[in-house]
Amino acid sequence: MTLVAGVDSSTQSCKVVIRDAETGELVRQGRAPHPTGTEVHPSHWWTALLQAIEEAGGLDGVAAISVGGQQHGMVCLDESGEVVREALLWNDTRSAQAATDLITEQGGPQAWADAVGSVPVASFTVTKLRWLAENEPANVACTAAVCLPHDWLTWRLLGALESGPFSVAAWADAPTPPLDRLVTDRGDASGTGYWSPASGSYRTDLLKAALGTVPLLPRVLGPVEPANDGPILVGPGTGDNMAAALGVGARSGDVVVSLGTSGTVFAVAETPSADPAGLVAGFADATGRFLPLVCTLNAARVMDAAARIAGVGLDELSALALQAPPGADGLTLVPYLEGERTPNRPTATGSVHGLTLATSTPAHLARAAIEGMLCGLADALDALSMQAERVLLIGGAARSEAVRRIAPTVFGLPISVPPPAEYVADGAAYQAATLVTTSPDWRSGDAETYTGDPLPSLRARYHRATTHILD
């Protein structure tokens, strides 16, 4: 049996799956947590990856591996390959003003949409680099290369594989390759703000405008182009949303709603998109096509926060939410707990509206938190402007029964929930399989369909509430 490994190095944790390359059968898996915070030293991702690989039983029998990673994070390396400073993650909003400035300087949102398919917000790497230029010029001076989280892990894997077989101790300090062996893929490159999905090339002019200099950038590999020639092939990898699209087998007509740390709504498209309103990011996917995507900053962690307030675990929160009626008797929670990206409100805070004696119960709070989180995603689905034939719900928070049952009411649509799985890691593993087998025939279990009566007044009240939030 030929095995392949897929990695999901996402915001909260690293997951590794090892699957049969031909059939996709899950053979073994592992996971390890990442530190909290929006500024993280990449060495923590490496440590977590090694732990997760070890928990997955190592790499014996693995012929190829690919990494899916959280998008946009700014990783700066010096000439010797050392990390210059902690990486700024996609959910770090300190570069919001830099985003506004860059948009103005380049002639407005339309100019950015035309240039790179997206209008930058604080999440995008290009805005983080402008922040660096304005606040840490000494770090700019030492930066010889800039890459993304998945690029950095791929590069570390290349060095480690050349140093010998996997063991946590041997790979912990494995040598790193020269900087010119950094690689990326179209999907993740399209989240930088200086790579154009439409032309398939870097816009170093935009990078220079942001950072004042053009460091070395990773070479963009094709969708089935390995980064090495063995002993274990390393795939190009991709951004986590692009990997999820592969893992869930998203086809034309599908819209995927992913509820991880971020909430994302995306679809596979044949042509590039360019939304000057800045709601839809015009990303590339991992197959040579495109992935228009809307992202919110507040998804699964809204439930974590509500569970903390209610003093219960996530399963109990779910049970509580289902005790309250649809609409939570008017209790409305606007979930901008980390600011918000869509709509672009980086300094916003969350709020609760409609408190009465009757709605002051843990059950109402639980329901309002889930409904509020889903309202943000329903707006994202509207922004995508696609006639969805199927809405697929995935990600950590899709494990909550309340989320699955409330989603159809908020979205006003039936929702398909594929079997719980690590779809980002699975997509990365699938990419790895394409390197070692000509026609991987992977099938996942059937999705379960959830239906519910739409409640348009719920979203109307949510929209009214979003006009009364504090920054």
Ligand SMILES: Nc1ncnc2c1ncn2[C@@H]1O[C@H](COP(=O)(O)OP(=O)(O)O)[C@@H](O)[C@H]1O
């Ligand atoms: N049964 C559940 N109910 C609600 N939330 C859950 C459940 N299981 C996991 N989660 C949440 O899912 C999140 C992790 O999801 P994941 O998709 O792995 O995130 P990320 O990819 O951003 O690291 C955590 O915030 C966790 O609390």
Ligand SMILES: O=C(CO)[C@@H](O)[C@H](O)COP(=O)(O)O
């Ligand atoms: O910024 C985006 C998409 O543009 C996020 O979706 C990140 O890619 C992080 O993903 P998760 O860790 O929440 O899966």
